[in-house]
Amino acid sequence: MSQQQVTNNTTEWKCSKLLIKQKPVKGLIDSGLTKIPKIFVRPSEDLAQELTYKNIQVQVPVIDLSGILDADWRKQIVEQVRIASETWGFFQVVNHGIPPTVLDGMIDGIRKFNEMDVEEKRRYYSRDYTRRVRFISNFDLFASKTANWRDTMNISFPDQIDSEKLPASCRYLFEHFIYKTILK
Template identity: 70%
Template sequence: MAGEIDVSVDDQQYDRMEMLKAFDQTRAGVKGLLDSGLVKIPNIFVRPSEELTEESGYKNTTQLIQVPVIDLSDIQNANRRKQIVEKVRIASEKWGFFQVVNHGIPMAVLDGMIDGVRKFNEQGVEEKNKYYSRDLKRKVRFNSNYDLFSSKTANWRDTLAISFSDQINSEEEEGLPDSCRTYPLYSAEKNVIITKQEITLEYSKHVTVLGNNMLELLSEALGLKPDHLNKMECSKGHRFKFHYYPACPEPDLTLGTTKHSDIGFLTILLQNQISGLQVLHQGQWVNVEPIPGALVVNIGDLLQLVSNGKFISDTHRVVANCIGPRISVGCFFPGTISEVKVYGPIKELVSEENPAKYKEVLFTDYMMKFLNTGLDEYLGLDYYKL
């Protein structure tokens, strides 16, 4: 248990590696620290003083600026679709972030996913230990901070990651924790459970459809045929990360997730109703406020690269909070996993007037650079600029 190993040393001259090992060996994550009753966060989570000083250079977050919200209803109507494509284009060029409503995924499925993440993290440590691992080859793994030993500062979150080559099928779902597999459907009339729905499988099916639809809209927003990005296998397979951010006793000293841009092509994020996600827009941190039933969509680095910089993969983070837990389900569309897959600026988007801004990248090299670098030191597309 977390309380059995002291990971809350106050001495500034602490042995960081020993403390990281001690924390990892608890196998209980940040939730375990909180359950042990600590009132001060361990030094491994405290942001460097220079980073806190840099923070003062940003403009204060304001609610006067809001991330765009796009209504996807009636998307097959030609005139309506043109309006949606235009909104997607503007949001992708200016923000790299937007929220979508009326996207077709039932509220019961969204609620079931959030509830499953909560139940997994709030069950006994012994059960979670079955999935605790830092082996990236495992399809289902639970840990706190994938980059715990390579980052400068640990983040205040625990994560259950699910990695499959394509849409999750019923056989693969057998390997998931029970809490993330099924959820009850109630009959209000009879006040009883009438069935159990395969929640992660059901959400996976819905989010695959939504991801393909979004890539069609993004293709059209680039002036290309609707199937262009899907033919490039941008939607081939997806990865889930279930993030759990417990309440933090000293939220001003740490972050839930450090600032970064997403790898891959596209991210679709489900979040509960506790705020924390922020996007850096024109030098200002802007809250991406939760909207019931909405999903957050953001452009990834590879989509910025293949669009030759027309769409932006913007920097974002999750702040720590004194209330919680904040829960999110990130679905990442990284592109096809192939040793020979190469991505570069789409030739239709390159001309003498608009030359290529990025070099071609071998997908496996791209992924390994990310996985071998701490999130707080990863330079994103800076590695690939011409």
């Protein structure tokens, strides 16, 4: 085995170990990585089919919610969501009524969360899908060939908000977003 292979294998092993030990992507960067570890790089054969479509113009489905309060329009909107979800798996929503200041506040809240001390963030790290607030890195780490280079904050309060479960660094911003969008 060459020195390069040993170095790559050691880096991959450390990287996998860090991910499993609740070290999010930002933690990997902070640990001194200078190159994207191979564990995050999709093999070229997986990308080959995607590359053959590079000249095709793609338009992400856009769903306009401005008529959501009208029963007839709502049926059409629900159908658009169904089609976009089945066909694309995602879509863009416009005229949703969420003020830009609230959206900017959520982005700021997530930024503040990601800048928190690693130990503080670790309190929220969990692969337990029943937790109302959880921070996770590489949701499919043990199922896919390559790891996802992303961290995710998931907040789920279907009935009421328990403010104490929200991270202090972004609690107010999250509450404001939830009240403006869900509990309006």
